[in-house]
Amino acid sequence: MTERLWGILTDSFPKMLEYGIKVTIPLTILSFALALTVALGVALIQYARVKGIRQICRFYIWITRGTPLLVQLYIVFYGLPKIGIVLDAFPSAVIVLGLNEAAYMAETIRGTLESVSAGQLEAGYCVGMSWPKIMWHVVLPQAMRTAFPALSNSMIAMLKETSMAATITVMELFRQAQVINGRVYEPLALYIEAALIYLIFCTILTWLQHRGEKKLGSYGGVRT
Amino acid sequence: MMLEIRDVKKRFGGLTVLDGISLDVEKGDVVAVLGPSGSGKTTFLRCLNYLETADSGSMTFDGEKFDLHSTGKREIARLRRKTAFVFQNYNLFLNKTVLQNVTLGLTSGMGMDKKKAEAVALEMLEKVGMADKLQNYPNQLSGGQQQRVAIARAMATKPEIIYFDEPTSALDPELIGEVLAVMRKLAEDGMTMLVVTHEMDFARNVSNKVMFMEGGKVVETAPSKQFFENPAEERVKEFIRKIQNL
Numbered sequence: 241m242t243e244r245l246w247g248i249l250t251d252s253f254p255k256m257l258e259y260g261i262k263v264t265i266p267l268t269i270l271s272f273a274l275a276l277t278v279a280l281g282v283a284l285i286q287y288a289r290v291k292g293i294r295q296i297c298r299f300y301i302w303i304t305r306g307t308p309l310l311v312q313l314y315i316v317f318y319g320l321p322k323i324g325i326v327l328d329a330f331p332s333a334v335i336v337l338g339l340n341e342a343a344y345m346a347e348t349i350r351g352t353l354e355s356v357s358a359g360q361l362e363a364g365y366c367v368g369m370s371w372p373k374i375m376w377h378v379v380l381p382q383a384m385r386t387a388f389p390a391l392s393n394s395m396i397a398m399l400k401e402t403s404m405a406a407t408i409t410v411m412e413l414f415r416q417a418q419v420i421n422g423r424v425y426e427p428l429a430l431y432i433e434a435a436l437i438y439l440i441f442c443t444i445l446t447w448l449q450h451r452g453e454k455k456l457g458s459y460g461g462v463r464t
Numbered sequence: 465m466m467l468e469i470r471d472v473k474k475r476f477g478g479l480t481v482l483d484g485i486s487l488d489v490e491k492g493d494v495v496a497v498l499g500p501s502g503s504g505k506t507t508f509l510r511c512l513n514y515l516e517t518a519d520s521g522s523m524t525f526d527g528e529k530f531d532l533h534s535t536g537k538r539e540i541a542r543l544r545r546k547t548a549f550v551f552q553n554y555n556l557f558l559n560k561t562v563l564q565n566v567t568l569g570l571t572s573g574m575g576m577d578k579k580k581a582e583a584v585a586l587e588m589l590e591k592v593g594m595a596d597k598l599q600n601y602p603n604q605l606s607g608g609q610q611q612r613v614a615i616a617r618a619m620a621t622k623p624e625i626i627y628f629d630e631p632t633s634a635l636d637p638e639l640i641g642e643v644l645a646v647m648r649k650l651a652e653d654g655m656t657m658l659v660v661t662h663e664m665d666f667a668r669n670v671s672n673k674v675m676f677m678e679g680g681k682v683v684e685t686a687p688s689k690q691f692f693e694n695p696a697e698e699r700v701k702e703f704i705r706k707i708q709n710l
Contacts, residue, residue, distance in 0.1 A: 359555035362515050366549035367569025367621055368541065377572055381559045459559050459601040 245426060249433055252420045260413040260437050267333055267412060268399045274338030275398070276391070279345035284375070286346070287353045297346070304343035310404055312336045317408040333405035341398050348390045352383040385456055392449035396442050403438070413437060465524070466491045466656060467625065472511055472521030472532055474504075474680075481507045482518065483680040489625070489658060489673075494651045496667035496688065497660045498703075499677035505660040506552075508677070509627050512658075513549050514540045526624070545574065548618035552630040554610040556602040556617070562589065563598040566617045574621060588616040592646050608639030615646055619655075626650070628659040644670075664707055668692050676700050 282297045304312075317332040327335070356379045364374030384391075406415035417434035421427050467489035474482040481504045489495055497505045510516040511532055512523060518532040530543060556565050566585035570576040576584070589595045592612040602610050611631055618626050631647070632640045644663060648670050651657060661667060667674055667688060674691040676683045676699075684697045695701050 357555070359551060359553060360557060362549075363551065363555035363557065364569075364573075365515070366513060366544060366547075367617060368545045368573030369569060370541070370573075373572045377568060378557050378559065385559070459603055 245429055248420075248424050248426055249429055252417070252430060253433060253437075255420065256413055256416050256434055256437055259411060259416040260441065263330075263410065263412040264399070264402050265441070267330070267337070267402045267405060267410070268395070270334045271337035271341065271402070272395050272398055274334060275340075275342040275345055275394070278339060278342035279349055282342065282346035283349035283353055286350050288371075301343045301346060304340055309336070309340050309401060310407065312340060313404060313408050329405070329408050329410045332408060333402070333410050337398060337401060337405070341394055341401075345391060345394050348394070349383060349387050352386040352390075353379060355386060356382045385458070388453060388456060389449065392445070392452070396445050396449075399441055399445065400438060465489075466493075466526060468524040469512065470522050470524075472508060472523075473519045474507055474511060474516065475519055481680050482511070482521075485521070485677070485680075485682055487675055487682070487685065489656060491624075491656055492654050493673055494655075494657045494671040495659065495673045495675060496671035497658065497675050497677065498662075498667055499683075503677040504680040505677055506629050509549075509629050509658065509660050513544060513547055513627060515549070545621065546624045548621055548623035548626045550611070550614050550618050550626060550628045550631050553634050554602070554607070554614045556610055556614055558602055561599050561601055562594060562605070562613050565602070565613055566620050569617060569621050584620050585616070588620045589613070591619070591649070592616045593642075606639060607635045608642045611635065611643045612646055615643070615650070619650070625656040625658060628657060628661070630660050630662065632661070632663055676703065 282300065285293050285297050313333065313336050316327065316336050317329060320327065360378050360382070361371075361374055364378055369377070402412060403414035405412055406418060409415070411419075414434055417430050421430045424430075465488055467487075469485065469487045469489075472482050472485040473480075483504075485504070485508050487495070497508070499505050507516055511518040511521070514532075514535070517534075521532040523530045523532055525543060525546065530539065535543075557568060560568060563582065563585055566588055567578070567581040570581035570584060571578055586595060586598075589598065592615055594609060594612050594616060597605065597609065597613075602613070605613070615626075615631075628647070632643050635643065640663070644666055647657070647659070647666070651670050657671075659666070659671065671688050673685065674688045675685045676691070676697075678699065684691065684695060684700045686695065691700065692704060695704060
């Protein structure tokens with residue numbers, strides 16, 4: 241490795257890392273929070289078979305899963321201003337990433353909700369609990385515990401997908417790599433360096449997932 | 465009369481599961497519901513607590529009449545507060561400890577404060593001999609222990625009647641005794657019970673009334689002594705002969 245290249249890499253690393261920490265991670269956390277909220281709502285509506293709204297949920301999932309994330313980003317950031325809806329790049333990215341991942345997460349959560357035995361609901365009814373209370377105290381905690389590994393997967397996927405936000409001018413980790421590359425033209429080394437930083441982030445997330453799973457364990461330490 | 469059940473009918477698709485079931489239950493009665501598998505016993509019990517919706521039929525509970533086909537959510541909730549249900553496969557809340565399983569209905573269903581609920585739960589768990597497992601989860605208990613906790617949960621809400629749906633059918637033979645002992649004690653304390661069961665000893669010695677069902681119909685309802693010693697119906701005589709030959 242030449243001295244020049246080494247200099248470029250050591251200079252760019254803290255810059256990329258900074259944008260990773262200051263932009264990529266907040267973008268991931270906010271998008272994931274939005275995704276989880278929407279996914280829970282959509283999953284519960286389908287689980288409870290709420291007429292009318294349920295069809296709207298199916299429609300939303302159909303559209304969102306059936307179109308590319310990149311195209312969705314373009315529609316929201318470059319397209320919506322045409323009809324007078326102008327959003328900054330960062331909120332656009334949060335909304336698109338969040339709503340996109342929510343469609344997948346809603347299906348995950350719906351699946352785990354339905355995997356909770358109907359007897360749990362019946363037992364709740366029989367001790368005088370209402371549906372919302374049974375959901376809150378009994379069904380959702382069990383479903384979310386089952387969903388935890390899959391939801392962690394979604395979060396890891398989302399962290400990497402934030403790099404797409406570079407295409408709508410969000411100055412995040414990958415966009416920073418592009419900018420530096422534009423000045424020094426070392427694409428192989430710089431993009432590998434960016435990839436490494438993503439890898440570090442994802443490794444930390446994976447580690448957190450394992451810790452989380454261990455902490456949640458399963459009730460009484462026996463797998464069901 | 466505490467409970468008057470009249471003409472309960474239920475079809476699943478083309479299959480008639482309940483074809484006009486009627487039953488009277490007095491306060492303190494322990495009624496055993498017997499009959500071959502598929503005779504509709506469990507469906508009958510589930511209809512009484514609106515876990516299944518009957519096609520028609522009514523129930524008068526403490527003088528208040530409930531339509532088993534269509535009743536408002538609020539009325540169902542009110543009725544369920546007077547009753548309790550013990551399931552064949554226990555249905556303990558898997559994410560709750562033994563203690564929480566009993567308190568949850570009290571705090572969240574009946575609005576009791578936590579301290580008081582815990583005191584009640586402890587008392588009930590002592591009655592069923594499970595007070596030493598308060599912090600265990602259902603998965604850490606044997607079937608018999610789980611069912612005893614389920615009975616404590618049912619008793620805790622101070623119901624006027626407890627419905628038992630084959631409470632010992634899922635248990636290892638060695639564990640049946642401990643559950644039956646708890647139920648016998650409950651009966652001796654005067655609890656009104658409606659028990660779907662295959663336990664003939666329980667039906668003969670603990671219950672005071674037996675209803676025999678087959679094909680969705682009541683074949684015979686009689687005081688248990690009379691049912692076992694001098695049944696009126698030929699079908700019941702045949703049933704008694706068969707179980708005595710075991």
